[in-house]
Amino acid sequence: MSKLIELLHKDIRVIEGLKACINCGTCTAICPAAAVSDYDPRMVVDTVQQGNEKELELLLKSDTIWRCGECLSCKTRCPRENVPGYIIQALRALSVETGFFIESKQGQKQLAIKRTVGDHILQYGYCVYIDEVNTDMYPEQGPVWDWLRENKESVMNRLGASYKKDQSGTLRQTSNESLNDLKKIFDETGATERFDKIEEYSRLNAIKMDIPFSKGNDEYFKKMYEE
Amino acid sequence: MKEKIRNQAWEDYQKDIADDNYYFARSCIRQNFFPAAEELFLKIIAKELGKNIFDDAQQTTCTGIAYHSGIIPFETTSTVVARQFSLMNEAGYENFVCSCVTSFGIYSEVLETWKHFPEKEKEAREALLRATGKTFKIPKNLVHTSDLIYKFRKEISEKALLQLTNQQAGLPLKVVDHIGCHYAKIFPEKGIGGAEFPYVLAGMIDEWGGSQVDYPERRHCCGFGFRQYLLKSNRGYSLSNSKMKFDSMQPYHPDLIIANCPGCTFFLDRWQYVISEMEGKTYGENGYGIPVLTYEELAGLLLGYNPWDIGLQVHQVAVEPLLDKLGIKYNPDEKYKGLNGQDLGKPEMPSILKCH
Numbered sequence: 356m357s358k359l360i361e362l363l364h365k366d367i368r369v370i371e372g373l374k375a376c377i378n379c380g381t382c383t384a385i386c387p388a389a390a391v392s393d394y395d396p397r398m399v400v401d402t403v404q405q406g407n408e409k410e411l412e413l414l415l416k417s418d419t420i421w422r423c424g425e426c427l428s429c430k431t432r433c434p435r436e437n438v439p440g441y442i443i444q445a446l447r448a449l450s451v452e453t454g455f456f457i458e459s460k461q462g463q464k465q466l467a468i469k470r471t472v473g474d475h476i477l478q479y480g481y482c483v484y485i486d487e488v489n490t491d492m493y494p495e496q497g498p499v500w501d502w503l504r505e506n507k508e509s510v511m512n513r514l515g516a517s518y519k520k521d522q523s524g525t526l527r528q529t530s531n532e533s534l535n536d537l538k539k540i541f542d543e544t545g546a547t548e549r550f551d552k553i554e555e556y557s558r559l560n561a562i563k564m565d566i567p568f569s570k571g572n573d574e575y576f577k578k579m580y581e582e
Numbered sequence: 583m584k585e586k587i588r589n590q591a592w593e594d595y596q597k598d599i600a601d602d603n604y605y606f607a608r609s610c611i612r613q614n615f616f617p618a619a620e621e622l623f624l625k626i627i628a629k630e631l632g633k634n635i636f637d638d639a640q641q642t643t644c645t646g647i648a649y650h651s652g653i654i655p656f657e658t659t660s661t662v663v664a665r666q667f668s669l670m671n672e673a674g675y676e677n678f679v680c681s682c683v684t685s686f687g688i689y690s691e692v693l694e695t696w697k698h699f700p701e702k703e704k705e706a707r708e709a710l711l712r713a714t715g716k717t718f719k720i721p722k723n724l725v726h727t728s729d730l731i732y733k734f735r736k737e738i739s740e741k742a743l744l745q746l747t748n749q750q751a752g753l754p755l756k757v758v759d760h761i762g763c764h765y766a767k768i769f770p771e772k773g774i775g776g777a778e779f780p781y782v783l784a785g786m787i788d789e790w791g792g793s794q795v796d797y798p799e800r801r802h803c804c805g806f807g808f809r810q811y812l813l814k815s816n817r818g819y820s821l822s823n824s825k826m827k828f829d830s831m832q833p834y835h836p837d838l839i840i841a842n843c844p845g846c847t848f849f850l851d852r853w854q855y856v857i858s859e860m861e862g863k864t865y866g867e868n869g870y871g872i873p874v875l876t877y878e879e880l881a882g883l884l885l886g887y888n889p890w891d892i893g894l895q896v897h898q899v900a901v902e903p904l905l906d907k908l909g910i911k912y913n914p915d916e917k918y919k920g921l922n923g924q925d926l927g928k929p930e931m932p933s934i935l936k937c938h
Contacts, residue, residue: 367699368656387803388810391822424807424819425650426763427687431770431777447652465653468812473653482610482647492814495821497855497898499937502918502929509920514618514893523639525613525620533640536665539713546648546658553653581814 359411363403363449372441376400382429382439394422396429396439403442415450421461451549457556466557467580469550470571477538480529485518492580595766595776599733600723604635605675607666609682610643611844616876618893620681623727623878630741630885631734635679640669646684651809656695657705663692664710668718678721679730683843686726687764690772693720726765728842728877732774732782735789742884746792748837749909754793755837758872759783760827760850762843763803777801783840786877790884792838799830804846811849824853828865828872835867838904839874850874855898858935869936871899883910890916900937914938 456462517524561568766773775781805823
């Protein structure tokens with residue numbers, strides 16, 4: 356076996372997700388991503404099952420593996436207990452690990468997710484926080500969201516939330532102790548390493564694309580997030 | 583053997599739900615977008631039903647959204663989950679209830695993985711100890727918040743001031759239930775009713791006097807898609823899938839949508855606004871949308887809570903058509919007031935969707 360295939364087959368998500376695919380296409384029929392984009396989970400599983408190193412490398416460098424929405428409807432439906440959504444998780448992990456993610460437009464966008472959800476976890480203790488969500492970035496939030504944000508202290512008080520308070524409850528200030536625990540867990544278990552990899556490959560790509568790159572919502576972030 | 587009729591197939595999928603003493607884990611999305619929902623849930627469980635439930639200030643995200651978007655590895659998620667279990671142990675609880683379908687899928691996935699790959703549990707234990715000095719015991723019972731409302735649906739019905747009935751027409755309200763993929767599609771045996779005929783919300787509709795809407799795309803994903811929604815460039819994925827559902831349910835004229843999952847509740851509410859702006863199309867009656875509620879918001883209304891105290895004013899789709907059908911008296915002037923009647927102005931009106 357060659358290197359990429361070996362690495363992929365070490366991932367428990369492939370061990371669990373790839374049994375013997377009969378290429379029936381049930382996963383593609385049920386897939387919400389296939390309904391709205393050029394995505395075919397049957398082909399992804401077939402490529403992985405074939406085990407061709409060159410084909411696998413092309414897959415890791417492609418937009419394809421980033422199209423899945425991880426709803427895992429395929430897990431329920433596969434008549435042979437394969438899970439294309441699990442295989443996708445392993446492919447994405449390997450794509451970041453090898454740096455191949457930077458070769459595709461969709462893969463490059465991982466930076467925008469790292470700088471929103473990823474950084475929010477370590478800053479607020481949760482994936483999302485009201486202070487970071489505005490209607491420029493999320494216009495679908497609608498005018499009611501602008502009203503809520505403009506009046507958040509008063510509305511949150513009325514609704515019994517603990518916004519920014521040092522106590523239990525909705526939108527409280529997560530304690531430094533909890534945030535430190537999260538950071539140490541991230542350092543210990545590979546998340547920090549993955550974050551660093553996403554940032555470093557993105558920095559090099561920004562130089563190649565001649566786009567200013569620093570941190571937060573910089574120009575490179577905006578391009579990845581919006582275009 | 584007599585063949586079971588299809589609409590009773592859900593009865594094969596039952597699960598143990600502890601009677602009392604729960605450790606409560608919050609949702610990232612609900613806290614922000616439906617900030618009163620979790621407080622209402624806690625009130626219903628503790629005050630209406632007299633159960634013991636603990637809301638811990640030390641808890642955090644389960645990291646599920648990051649995990650399913652591919653930015654953190656399984657090992658990180660499972661160790662954060664292990665920390666949550668450890669906090670539950672420290673607080674003296676054995677029954678874990680989480681307020682998010684993504685989290686429910688995450689906790690279930692971690693426990694199943696540990697069962698099949700004991701070395702992964704060992705790894706998580708060691709990583710947690712190194713990082714935080716903590717150890718943990720696996721919960722005796724792990725459920726989703728809607729499982730508790732389902733379990734106590736009869737008790738809630740007995741205390742309710744109202745049934746899910748159109749007061750003027752005297753007919754049951756037509757209710758769409760949306761379950762959320764990660765409640766039962768990953769592990770059908772862990773959801774009430776399984777993946778084919780999930781009964782967790784349908785059971786509430788039946789018990790509270792409504793009528794279920796069975797429409798073609800009933801089991802289709804809302805379209806969250808994790809990274810697909812999180813990126814502005816990819817959001818069409820999410821919108822298109824929700825639209826598929828709205829177009830499919832509209833001919834059945836639903837009075838209400840209730841959703842199980844925090845993300846689904848948000849998308850089914852907000853994408854109606856976006857579709858109205860993009861295409862001029864509205865899905866409810868007289869220019870309104872179809873109101874979208876969480877299960878505890880619906881329970882709260884039937885129990886007599888003031889709609890503006892349980893956060894229904896921060897939904898983008900107006901709930902007034904539903905309140906009128908239920909015969910709930912409300913003061914429209916109170917809708918956008920702050921604490922103690924403070925005047926906070928009003929949100930701008932969308933161009934098409936009728937809101938207030």
